[in-house]
Amino acid sequence: MNQFIRPVQITPEAHLIQSFWKHPGAPVGIHMNSMVLASREPVVFDTGVAADRDGWLAAVSSVVEPDDVRWIVVTHEDPDHTGNLATAVEQLRNATVVTSWWMTERLVGTIDLDPRRMRWVASGESLDIGDRTLTFHRPPIFDSPTTRAVFDTSTGLFWAGDLGAALGPEAVVHADEMPADELAASFVAGHGWISPWISMVDDTKYQTEVNRIANLGITTWAQTHGPVYEGAHIDRAIELLRGVPAADAVPQPGQADLDAVVASMLTAA
Numbered sequence: 001m002n003q004f005i006r007p008v009q010i011t012p013e014a015h016l017i018q019s020f021w022k023h024p025g026a027p028v029g030i031h032m033n034s035m036v037l038a039s040r041e042p043v044v045f046d047t048g049v050a051a052d053r054d055g056w057l058a059a060v061s062s063v064v065e066p067d068d069v070r071w072i073v074v075t076h077e078d079p080d081h082t083g084n085l086a087t088a089v090e091q092l093r094n095a096t097v098v099t100s101w102w103m104t105e106r107l108v109g110t111i112d113l114d115p116r117r118m119r120w121v122a123s124g125e126s127l128d129i130g131d132r133t134l135t136f137h138r139p140p141i142f143d144s145p146t147t148r149a150v151f152d153t154s155t156g157l158f159w160a161g162d163l164g165a166a167l168g169p170e171a172v173v174h175a176d177e178m179p180a181d182e183l184a185a186s187f188v189a190g191h192g193w194i195s196p197w198i199s200m201v202d203d204t205k206y207q208t209e210v211n212r213i214a215n216l217g218i219t220t221w222a223q224t225h226g227p228v229y230e231g232a233h234i235d236r237a238i239e240l241l242r243g244v245p246a247a248d249a250v251p252q253p254g255q256a257d258l259d260a261v262v263a264s265m266l267t268a269a
Ligand SMILES: [Fe+2]
Pocket: 076, 078, 143, 144, 162
């Protein structure tokens, strides 16, 4: 598995913690990104995968003093978003974990969070972090019932968790680094895989949910599994999101693809 992790500045205040993983021989890799916001009370958004622990801590610490981090916002409890949550709680000693009751319940036996170090914020609620307010929104597509994407009302920065995922053959930071057709196909396929029930939803109700995101006033849309969207790429991502329920389901890689990965390992050995 080829992998790297590094901080990349994406706004005057925000660094993407970009992590990219790819099996040799696999046609695509996957990002496992998180984000740091250097607001007056600095915020870490999601905590990456456990195998990145040392690199993740080093990347976060390179852009913000660990003792200064005040908030650890977790979008949902999937292991690619909470992989270093226990480490973060230990190393970012002054941070409060922004989670929810349901997320905490779903982590029982996996990560036991100290109630004194938590704040429960559900979708539809907001969090005052001193110099700005973060608002929390259930996205139209999600793979955990706890999911909230997070919007910085002062700058338009949106940390979307899984929303906006687009796998590709290369690591990318910005959407214009991916061919538009490749990005579109990957976006639609990926969102269908994240929420395979999406073809069953009432489209009018679904579009209303998309409108809520479209009307937030997003200026920078950063996320875990793909590029950062800015400018016209935000409008395009919203347009792609609107089309997911009606799109034909894309078959996932299967045994033949696994055989190809194994064959490449044998060749490399
Ligand atoms: Fe997820």
